[in-house]
Amino acid sequence: MIDLGIVALCLGVALVASESALGGRKLQTGLSRVLVLWGAIGAALVLHFAFARGAGMLVFGVFWSGAFLTWFGVRSHVESSILLRLVFLLRGGGQQPEALLARYEALYGPEQRLEELLRSGLAEREGEGLRVTPKGRRILAAVDWLR
């Protein structure tokens, strides 16, 4: 049970450290530094299992990967979800659909999403317009293949 306590503690540290590293930014902008954090904490725990227990490294490795995937999925989904933003904006009371959409677009609409794509290096400015960067093209190719 001590092992479970250690894992839970490290999970808590990873979550707090990730939020601290992101500092309010979206995941697509700060993913690499978060990956380094989770990798470093996970590697330390794998070494613990290897040397202190002699087994369980792969069990822990799969657990850690699963915990990261779940955190990544939930955070990324909630921070970007239009549906949840609309629900959040409705907290103040009932709104006409057009007013709700206008409020959403003013705060988190296409312009803000384009800015986020630029900040994360997936798109870049080209004269008056925008174009997809090589990094963006790789991601789109992977997404197309997986769909």
Add this chain to the structure above:
Amino acid sequence: MNALDLAAIAGAALLTTAFAAARFGELIFVAGSAVVVAGGVLLALVTPAPPAQAVLLAVGLALYAFGLAIVRVMLHRSVSLRMLARLGEPAAEEGSRLDIRGRLDDIARYRLARSRGGSFELTAFGRLVARIVAWFYQVTQVGA
């Protein structure tokens, strides 16, 4: 390395394969995940290995499957990915606006809000979700 280590890596490999194979049909991923997670739980219950490892195996495979499932949803629904794919097209922003408009229908479909007198109002479920989301935005500081 013990039998649970081997089961863990085999389970993760199967889940990853099912995730990639889901492009031929989502059912492959759903069925594959159910089999692997059930197998992990069953193994955790009968194994003579230390209980901590058994718990980590069962929970780990379940988290791995759940995380991949969310990523699959994002692949299909992400407005930012669709916007990136349409970048440079004249109607890119208009397409995004249509995506956003489509989410209004989802609010009613998932019973988060109901339309009353042409105005959207949160249901009890919607208010609960809104409270959780507000807490999440506050903790992560992602522009609440």
